[in-house]
Amino acid sequence: DVVVQPSTQQSASAGPNLDAERIQAALVEIQATVDQADQSMDSALLTSRVANPALQMRTDQYTVAKATSAAVPALALAAQKVTVTNSAQWPRAVVNVTESPDGKLPVVAFYVQETPRSQYKLQNWARVLGGSTLAFSALEKGSAFLGENATGYVKTPKEALEAYVGMLNSGTAGSDLFTADEFARIYLQDVKTLNDAVQAAGNVTAHAEINSAYPLAGVATEDGSALVAASFTYTLTYQRTVARSTMRLGGTTAAVSEGNDDTVKGKATATYVATVLLNIPAADRGGAISVVGA
Numbered sequence: 001d002v003v004v005q006p007s008t009q010q011s012a013s014a015g016p017n018l019d020a021e022r023i024q025a026a027l028v029e030i031q032a033t034v035d036q037a038d039q040s041m042d043s044a045l046l047t048s049r050v051a052n053p054a055l056q057m058r059t060d061q062y063t064v065a066k067a068t069s070a071a072v073p074a075l076a077l078a079a080q081k082v083t084v085t086n087s088a089q090w091p092r093a094v095v096n097v098t099e100s101p102d103g104k105l106p107v108v109a110f111y112v113q114e115t116p117r118s119q120y121k122l123q124n125w126a127r128v129l130g131g132s133t134l135a136f137s138a139l140e141k142g143s144a145f146l147g148e149n150a151t152g153y154v155k156t157p158k159e160a161l162e163a164y165v166g167m168l169n170s171g172t173a174g175s176d177l178f179t180a181d182e183f184a185r186i187y188l189q190d191v192k193t194l195n196d197a198v199q200a201a202g203n204v205t206a207h208a209e210i211n212s213a214y215p216l217a218g219v220a221t222e223d224g225s226a227l228v229a230a231s232f233t234y235t236l237t238y239q240r241t242v243a244r245s246t247m248r249l250g251g252t253t254a255a256v257s258e259g260n261d262d263t264v265k266g267k268a269t270a271t272y273v274a275t276v277l278l279n280i281p282a283a284d285r286g287g288a289i290s291v292v293g294a
Contacts, residue, residue, distance in 0.1 A: 016084045016142035017092045017113075023139075024079045026120045027096065030111065031077045034058070034122070038072050041065060051112065051121040053214040053231035057273045067255040075125070076100075077109060085219060086142030090115055093145055093217055095136065095227070097128075105130060108277055108293050110217045110229045123217055124229035126275045129182050132292035134279075135222040146218035146226050153280045157216045157228040160278050160289055165232055168208045176288070183276060183294035191236070198238065201245035202264070208234035208274075224282040227292075231275045238268045 018026070030049045037045035043059040050058060058075075065072045081097040094111040109125040128134070137143045148158035155163060155177070167175050173188055174180030187206070194204040210232050218228035240247040247264040248254070254262035256270075277293030 016086050016139060018084050018094065020079070020082070020139060023082055023084060023094055023096075026094070026111065027077050027079045030120070030122055034075055034077065038075075041072060049119060049121050051114075051123050053211070053273055053275065054122045054124055056214075057231075057275065060273060063256055064252055068252060076107070077122070081136070082139055083136040083219065084139060084142050085145040087145040089145075091145060091147070091217070092120075093123075093219060094120060095143075095219055097134065097136075108134070108229070112215075112217050123215070124231060124275050126229065126277050126293035128277070128293045129291065132279075132290075134227065134292065136219075136227075137222050143219040143221070146220060146228065148216040150218065150226065152283055153226050154283055154286060154289065155280060157218050157226065157230065157278070157280065160228065160280050161210060161216065161230040161232065164230075164276065164278070164289075164291070165208045165210055168206075168234070179288045179290045181291035181294075183274070183291055187234070194236070194238075197250075198247055200242065201247035202239045202241040205237045205239070206234055207237070208232055218278075218280075221279075224285060226278075226280040226282075228278045228280060229275060230278055231273060233271055233273055235269050235271045238264050238270075240264050240266060 033046060033049040041062040043062055046055055046058060061072055076098050079096055080099060082094060084094050085092045092113045096109050097106050099106045105128050107125055107127050110123050111120045112123040113120045146157060149156050163177055167178055168184060168187060171188060173184035191204060191206045198204060214231040216228055216230050218226050221227050238247060249257055249262040249268060253270050276291050279290045279292045281287040
């Protein structure tokens, strides 16, 4: 459920940073930019209205689509359920929840304006995980923008991402700080499945890490928690360890391998970009952080 909570309270600043008409105009322009780039799968055409980490993710999707002759995943950005920051400073953000016409789970997209003279750019998007509830403030009220060091929560956004990456690297899908989530479960299961498949020749290890080039962006929600879009990378390393054995890459990994060579002669690495939506409880309420989108 995506819940937009109406409110009569006064916002922390003069009001929402954009009205509905200006938000719609910005998202239409961003959609047109993405559609044009998608037609030729040219990421250079994205840079005017798409920023990292979304820019890197879409670039990688073009690489995969070209290598596999598959369609680029559709990205629908029309304004539907929208909230906006009410900050007197920058960065500022628009958050939009788009329902999928084909029955898939909705997508949450963050658009960030870094400076007074810059355009709003698509910075993150992630699909909502099943069973999640997002309680945004109404557009007329707006929400506080939350950067990586925002306080008042059980962890700052930066600390929360560091802890989540650490949890993945520990090989667990939940902890005292995080509720178990679908992304972590699938991530760890994929590594196990790969290891089972290559055990006659070697092994596969996974390692997640934070990329300092990927900024965090969050907004305060109506229930007092923080909703943060956070991206990181993870690398799967395929290592052939059994003498005279043969290890081959499969699927998409083989399709995008350098020189179209799917044979692992010593080791091969595949690096991925992941985005998660972290719901971080307020410090005075406490509780575990949950991943509500990925």
